Amino acid sequence: MNIADQTFPAVDSANEDRAQAIRDQLRDAIVDRRLAPGTKLSEGEVGTLFDVSRTVARAALQMLSFEGLVRTERNRGAFVANPSPEEARQVFASRRLIEPGIAIAAAGRMTLAHVVAFKTQLEEEGRFIAERGPSARRSEIKASGDFHLLLASVAGNVILQRFMEELVARSSLVIALYGRSGVSSCGHSEHMKILEALENGNSERASALMLHHIDHIEADLDLRVRSGPALRQALEF
Amino acid sequence: MNIADQTFPAVDSANEDRAQAIRDQLRDAIVDRRLAPGTKLSEGEVGTLFDVSRTVARAALQMLSFEGLVRTERNRGAFVANPSPEEARQVFASRRLIEPGIAIAAAGRMTLAHVVAFKTQLEEEGRFIAERGPSARRSEIKASGDFHLLLASVAGNVILQRFMEELVARSSLVIALYGRSGVSSCGHSEHMKILEALENGNSERASALMLHHIDHIEADLDLRVRSGPALRQALEF
DNA sequence: TGAGAAAATATTGCATACGATTTTTGCGAG
DNA sequence: CTCGCAAAAATCGTATGCAATATTTTCTCA
Numbered sequence: 084m085n086i087a088d089q090t091f092p093a094v095d096s097a098n099e100d101r102a103q104a105i106r107d108q109l110r111d112a113i114v115d116r117r118l119a120p121g122t123k124l125s126e127g128e129v130g131t132l133f134d135v136s137r138t139v140a141r142a143a144l145q146m147l148s149f150e151g152l153v154r155t156e157r158n159r160g161a162f163v164a165n166p167s168p169e170e171a172r173q174v175f176a177s178r179r180l181i182e183p184g185i186a187i188a189a190a191g192r193m194t195l196a197h198v199v200a201f202k203t204q205l206e207e208e209g210r211f212i213a214e215r216g217p218s219a220r221r222s223e224i225k226a227s228g229d230f231h232l233l234l235a236s237v238a239g240n241v242i243l244q245r246f247m248e249e250l251v252a253r254s255s256l257v258i259a260l261y262g263r264s265g266v267s268s269c270g271h272s273e274h275m276k277i278l279e280a281l282e283n284g285n286s287e288r289a290s291a292l293m294l295h296h297i298d299h300i301e302a303d304l305d306l307r308v309r310s311g312p313a314l315r316q317a318l319e320f
Numbered sequence: 321m322n323i324a325d326q327t328f329p330a331v332d333s334a335n336e337d338r339a340q341a342i343r344d345q346l347r348d349a350i351v352d353r354r355l356a357p358g359t360k361l362s363e364g365e366v367g368t369l370f371d372v373s374r375t376v377a378r379a380a381l382q383m384l385s386f387e388g389l390v391r392t393e394r395n396r397g398a399f400v401a402n403p404s405p406e407e408a409r410q411v412f413a414s415r416r417l418i419e420p421g422i423a424i425a426a427a428g429r430m431t432l433a434h435v436v437a438f439k440t441q442l443e444e445e446g447r448f449i450a451e452r453g454p455s456a457r458r459s460e461i462k463a464s465g466d467f468h469l470l471l472a473s474v475a476g477n478v479i480l481q482r483f484m485e486e487l488v489a490r491s492s493l494v495i496a497l498y499g500r501s502g503v504s505s506c507g508h509s510e511h512m513k514i515l516e517a518l519e520n521g522n523s524e525r526a527s528a529l530m531l532h533h534i535d536h537i538e539a540d541l542d543l544r545v546r547s548g549p550a551l552r553q554a555l556e557f
Numbered sequence: 558t559g560a561g562a563a564a565a566t567a568t569t570g571c572a573t574a575c576g577a578t579t580t581t582t583g584c585g586a587g
Numbered sequence: 588c589t590c591g592c593a594a595a596a597a598t599c600g601t602a603t604g605c606a607a608t609a610t611t612t613t614c615t616c617a
Contacts, residue, residue: 138375141570145383149383160568180417181417240414242388242411242414242490362599372571373571395599
C-alpha cells in the first residue's frame, strides 16, 4: 500500500531534483492504478511519505497537475484525475491526430538498435500478458504504454515526445476508468504488426496500423455516462 | 480579441491563483519580445515586481518552464528560453502534424459566432500590420498567434488547445530569434484564406492551406547556426 | 433520535528563514 | 595592468510558521 516502497530505489535521482523524482513515482503509481482516480493526494501526506517538506511535495503535485494526471482545487487539494467521458474522447482524438505522424517520422529513423529495443519491449509486453494476477496486469498496462513512448522517442521530436508522455499517461487513466475488457492481448499483436511495418520502412502502413490500433483501444472503452462513477464523483468519493 | 474572454469568463482570475496570473503576464512579455531570449528571471526580482513572495514567483516560473518558455538550471535560476535551430525545427514539425488536423476539426464546428470572432481577430491583425513602430510590431506578432489559438479553441479539444498554446508561444520565440523578414503581411492574407475555407466548411482546403501557411512561416526563418548567437549562448549571455 | 450549529481539527496558500551554491567583488602578487 | 583567489553578496533549494479556508467532530435542542 505504500507508494514509495513499491517503486524504484530512485538512487540515481537523489542528487537531482527531488520533486521530479517524486513526480515520477507518483505518475507510475497513477498510471498503473496503484492510486485510484479520485484519490486525495494531500501535500502533507506525500511529503511525509517521501520524507520531504510540503514545499517539494507541492511542486511534484503541481507538475502532475500540468500533465493532467492530477486535478487541483483551490484550498481543497490535489486528487488523482477522474477524466470524464468527454475528456477521454479528447485524449484519443489527440492521439489519432498525433501518433500516425509519429509513426511516419519513426519509420524514417529506425536503426538496428531501435529494432532491438522494440523487440525487447514487445517480449516483455508478451511476458506480462502470459502472467496472471493483478501485478502482472498493471505491468502489462505500463508496458503497453511504453511501446508508444518508445516509438515517440524514436521519432526524435522531444516536444511531441512530451505530448505523447502526457497522452499515454492519461490514456492509462481512461482505460482504468472506462476499459471494458483487457484489449491488451489484441493490442500486443497490433504492436508487433506496427513494428514489422517500421522495420520494412513502410511508413504509410505503420501509420495506418497505428490509427487502427488507437481506434481499437478506444472502441474497447465504455464511455456512456454511468450513474456509478458520476455519483461517486458528486459525493467527492 | 482576447481568446480567454471568448472561452471562459475569467473575471474572477484576480481572486484565483496569483501564480497563474504572473505566469500569463510573463508569457505575454516573452511572446511579444519585451523579454529577450536569455534574459534572467530571478525569483526574487519577479516576486518583488509582482509584489508576491518568492514562493509564488517560483511557481509561476515553474509553469513557464513546463511550457518550454523558460529554461531553469539548478541553483542558477530561470532564463527566457533560447531555442536552438533544432528545437525550432521540432516546434514547426509539431505544428505541421497538429494544426492541419485542428483546422479540419474546427471546420466541422464553425458557428456564426465563431466567424464573427475570426473576422474581428483578422481585422485587428490587419490594423497592426498597417501601423508602424515596434509596439505595433509586437502586437502584430501576438495577434498572428491569436489566430491560431482561436482556431484551436473552435476545434473544441482542450488538450490540443493547450498543446497549441505552447507551440504558438514557442513559435513566437523562434520567430523572434530566427525570423528574417516580417512574413506577417503574407501570413495575414493566408489567415484570411483559411477563414474563407472554414466558412465554406471546406475542411480539406482549410487543412491544406494551414499546412502551407506553416511551411511559409518556417521558410522565412534562417535556421543556419550562426556564430553570433551560438557564441553568446555559450557565454551564458 | 436526528438535524443543525459551533467548535475542533486538518489542510492549503503564502511568507519568511536558513543553509547551500553560485556569482560578484576586492585585493594582492606577478 | 592583469590574473588568481578569497571574502562578500546574491540567489537558489528547502523547511517551517502563520493565517485562511475546508472538513470533521461534538454539542445542543427540537
